[in-house]
Amino acid sequence: MPIFQDENSLAVKFFIQKDIPEEIQAELCETITSLGGRVESKVPRQGYVLTQPGTPEEERLRLCWISADRPERYFVPYTYVEACKIAGMLLKQIFVGNEGPIKMHIHPSIANVNARAALSQRIMHSGGDPTASPQSAHVILADPNTEVFQHLVKSYQGVPDKYIESYLWVKKCVEKGALVYTPLVYKNPGGRRPGEERTQFTEEDEERLCRWIATKIPYKETGGRTGNRLYQQLCEMTVDSEYAWVTRHTWQSWRERYKKNSGRLDNMITAIVDQKKPAHGEKGQYGYVRQAEEKTRRSRKKRAKPADESLHADHAEGQITDCIDGSADTTVPIIMFTPDHISSEPRASISKIRARQSPDEEEMADDEGEESEEWRIRVGNQSPPPWAKRKADDEGGDEPRAQKKMRTISHSDTSAAPTTDGQAVAPLHCIDRAICDIATEFRFTVQEVKEFYDKCGEMDRTRTRFQKMRQLLNTVDDSIDSPSKTTEQPPPSTSS
Numbered sequence: 001m002p003i004f005q006d007e008n009s010l011a012v013k014f015f016i017q018k019d020i021p022e023e024i025q026a027e028l029c030e031t032i033t034s035l036g037g038r039v040e041s042k043v044p045r046q047g048y049v050l051t052q053p054g055t056p057e058e059e060r061l062r063l064c065w066i067s068a069d070r071p072e073r074y075f076v077p078y079t080y081v082e083a084c085k086i087a088g089m090l091l092k093q094i095f096v097g098n099e100g101p102i103k104m105h106i107h108p109s110i111a112n113v114n115a116r117a118a119l120s121q122r123i124m125h126s127g128g129d130p131t132a133s134p135q136s137a138h139v140i141l142a143d144p145n146t147e148v149f150q151h152l153v154k155s156y157q158g159v160p161d162k163y164i165e166s167y168l169w170v171k172k173c174v175e176k177g178a179l180v181y182t183p184l185v186y187k188n189p190g191g192r193r194p195g196e197e198r199t200q201f202t203e204e205d206e207e208r209l210c211r212w213i214a215t216k217i218p219y220k221e222t223g224g225r226t227g228n229r230l231y232q233q234l235c236e237m238t239v240d241s242e243y244a245w246v247t248r249h250t251w252q253s254w255r256e257r258y259k260k261n262s263g264r265l266d267n268m269i270t271a272i273v274d275q276k277k278p279a280h281g282e283k284g285q286y287g288y289v290r291q292a293e294e295k296t297r298r299s300r301k302k303r304a305k306p307a308d309e310s311l312h313a314d315h316a317e318g319q320i321t322d323c324i325d326g327s328a329d330t331t332v333p334i335i336m337f338t339p340d341h342i343s344s345e346p347r348a349s350i351s352k353i354r355a356r357q358s359p360d361e362e363e364m365a366d367d368e369g370e371e372s373e374e375w376r377i378r379v380g381n382q383s384p385p386p387w388a389k390r391k392a393d394d395e396g397g398d399e400p401r402a403q404k405k406m407r408t409i410s411h412s413d414t415s416a417a418p419t420t421d422g423q424a425v426a427p428l429h430c431i432d433r434a435i436c437d438i439a440t441e442f443r444f445t446v447q448e449v450k451e452f453y454d455k456c457g458e459m460d461r462t463r464t465r466f467q468k469m470r471q472l473l474n475t476v477d478d479s480i481d482s483p484s485k486t487t488e489q490p491p492p493s494t495s496s
Contacts, residue, residue: 002036013047095128103132
């Protein structure tokens with residue numbers, strides 16, 4: 001069957017643009033006729049208008065003869081005839097929409113010039129317009145092997161009337177004879193649909209769950225079927241090969257499955273319990289544990305009194321009453337002593353005898369007894385503890401405390417401090433030392449210098465004062481000391 005004949009064996013009509021060169025027109029007429037078609041002298045109501053793209057006549061023909069009332073009138077380049085001959089069939093006009101040719105843009109990512117030209121011709125032969133800009137194009141054709149292609153897909157995925165297709169898409173549409181865009185495949189964004197479990201529960205899952213609950217809590221009135229621990233124990237059974245099925249769901253899912261279907265599942269559990277008829281508190285049921293064994297109480301043995309704590313009977317006012325009879329409530333009275341009854345010898349460490357509750361407390365008490373004398377303090381009007389008493393040989397008898405303090409000085413400072421009678425004296429304060437220096441330098445007593453310093457409180461002023469006084473005394477004539485003149489010119493007073 002000739003390719004330029006329709007299904008009814010009627011010839012396909014063609015109109016050739018008049019300003020196309022005559023030799024091309026003659027060749028077109030010969031080819032159309034040989035393939036079963038017919039060339040018309042006027043624009044047909046139904047058929048093909050062969051034009052030369054980019055010419056004014058082609059634009060005029062489109063403006064005049066494109067009409068929505070004639071959807072089967074197609075405008076194609078005159079190379080369409082040769083393309084049909086090469087393809088061996090009448091190329092369908094699939095890239096045509098309600099508003100005319102579908103506008104397409106060939107993206108620069110298709111770098112091959114020959115490939116771009118062939119793609120453009122194929123689009124025009126199938127009714128499309130490959131000269132549109134990226135903004136006005138309905139379809140953008142790009143190379144899918146470049147990063148630009150994925151960028152275009154993301155950029156225009158929200159635009160409803162724009163498609164990004166591969167340059168191979170044109171060939172696929174021509175071979176199919178239909179306009180088919182690349183379909184959108186639903187990609188799960190994550191999460192679950194409302195009311196849907198991750199893994200669907202099966203009837204076998206519910207039967208196994210009911211058998212577990214019937215074993216652990218056969219009677220609902222005991223409670224615990226909606227608690228967490230029952231289902232946590234179920235998931236802990238994964239170590240047993242017979243319970244490998246529990247890994248299908250989490251313990252929270254098992255629990256929620258029972259809670260949401262408790263009415264139906266309770267009937268299944270009751271049927272299982274009626275078959276086995278377990279007793280309340282049977283071994284293995286949830287909530288029943290082994291009763292703790294009673295602990296036997298041991299009677300506390302009386303602690304032996306150390307030898308160094310032995311006391312004379314005539315020094316005690318009270319008597320020790322032995323009330324230990326092996327019972328739990330055992331008390332031992334405290335031995336009280338008066339100061340008059342305590343020996344003047346060094347006091348021995350006396351610990352109170354008391355009832356203790358545990359061996360740990362006895363051990364703590366031993367430590368307290370060892371350190372009680374070291375950390376003993378004075379209470380009220382009692383005599384001070386031994387560590388607070390000063391020994392007579394160290395204090396120097398009844399010597400005043402100030403003098404004792406002056407003589408107690410470390411061996412490392414004896415070389416720097418002045419000595420008196422072969423014993424070291426403690427270093428003086430800087431003020432006292434300055435007063436002593438002034439008294440020594442100007443030959444006055446320390447008491448006089450100290451009295452003046454206590455009045456004025458300034459060391460420089462004190463030094464200047466006694467310096468002037470010494471200069472004044474040095475200028476006095478020696479005759480003033482004779483008895484005849486003492487009444488006329490008394491010596492100056494140092495107190496002023």
